[in-house]
Amino acid sequence: MIDEQYKKRIEQNHKDLLGVLQHYPVEPGKITLLPSRGGRSKWLIETDKGNMFLRLETINPKRMLFIAGAHWYLQQKGFPIAKLIPTRNGGLCLSGGNHIYLMTEANEGKGVQYYEREEIMKTMGFIGAFHKASVGYSPVKGSKKRTRIGKWKKLYQWKIQELESNMKLAMAADANDTFSQLFIEHADQMLKRGKEALKELDQPAFSDWTRETMESGMFCQQDFTMARMIMKDNQVFMKDLHSITIDLPARDLxxxxxKVMKKLSVWDRDLAYDMLQAYDQVFPLKKEYYQVLLTDLKFPHLFCGLAHKYYLEQKKSWGDEKYLMYLRNIIAVEQSKQAFLADFDQLISRVKGGVS
Known part of the structure; x- marks a missing residue:
């Protein structure tokens, strides 16, 4: 009886999907449900116009229209991103109530690797091209913007307050709580860096860059990860755009x-310099704007983020050893980052070739 009910549900889902596909200018053939997570479903659709991906997301339709509009804007400017397929009526996405469908061309290619230096440099140039191409975006009517610009101070303050609260939890923890023992050893240094970074947000460069970004219409990818990209024709190519936000380019950088340095378990000063140079060659930033990036790199985002997960028990599948492994990794990265932060002005002068 259970197997029969499951079969009927699959058949109904397939019929519903065919109904969705009728809104797109393609003739569907074989349909394959792909593994996915995070409240999304994704299908590979073989069509008369080539293979397509159909993505379903549970998201506010107005928010998705903001993202889809940005995707279309990049696409129209020739940016290397999977083509978004409008509906027969010209819609960028298809609303299904509290969820949304989007169709894009399916592209094949090798995944971009965090350990391949050449691919890292190409990715940094790609981010520069992304930010450059985003300039001038005007959200379509009816869409709802997501923005974090102008909210950095509040975010820093909230993270500092939470870090102080987690320090109290760590000090009150059982002596066998190895994570808390290691966490508290390094929390004072991270708290000090966080408070220094908060004060640095009062610098004129932060206000100037915030105003310039808001006026330009520029947006960020929000969580730039190589998992969203492939190598196509030996160049980085974005296979989907799940989210964007109006914010300073420093966030993506x-x-x-x-992420790269976490993979290496150490902050590689020379690699960091090469990464910034690769970005600046495509999308040059004012020298003083790099000081804002310095501030954001100084703030202990990784340390605060892991403590947030641990003390709120967000990762139910993680055991104590995994949490401890990640904490040791983050501490190694943050400690080795100190030399980079101290030499930042000199490194940026090299990036800019002595030009302010």
Whole structure:
């Protein structure tokens, strides 16, 4: 009886999917459900116009329209991103109530690797091209913007307050709580860096860059990860765009640089310099704007983020050993980052070739 009910549900889902596909200018053939996570479903659709991906996301339709509009804007400017397929009526996405469908061309290619220096440099140039191409975006009517610009101070303050609260939890923890024992050894140094970074947000460069970014219409990818990209024709290519936010380009740079260095378990000063140079060659930033990036790299985002997960027990599948492994990795990265932070002005002068 259970097997029969499951069969009927699969058949109904397939019929519903065919109904969705009728809204797109393609003739569908074989349909394959792909593994996915995070409240999304994704299908590979073989069509008369080539293979397509159909993605379902549970998201506010107005928010998705903001993201889809950005995707279309990049696509129209010739940016290397999978083509978004509009509906027969010209819609960028298809609303199904509290969820949304999007169709894009399916592209094949090798995944971009965090340990391949050449691919890291190409990715940094790709981020520069992404930011450059995003300039001038005007969200379509009816869409809802996501923005973090102008909210950095509040975010820093909230993370500092949470870090202080987690320090109290760590000090009150059982002596056998190895994570808390190691966490508290390094928390004072991270707290000091966080407070220094908060003060640095008062610098004129931060206000100037915030105003310039808001006026330009520029957006960030929000969580720049190589998992969203492939190598196609020996160049980096974005296979999907799940989210964007209006924010300073420094956000994308900080997130990817932290990700790369976490993979290496150490902050490689020379690699960091080469990464920034690769970005600046495509999308040059004012020298003083790099000081804002310095501030964001100084703030202990990784340390705070892991403590947040641990003390709120967000990762139910993680055991104590896994948490401890990640904490040791982050401490190694943050400690080795100190030399980079101290030499930052000199490194940026080299990036800019002595030009301010």
């Amino acid at each position: 900080r997130i990817l640089m932290n």
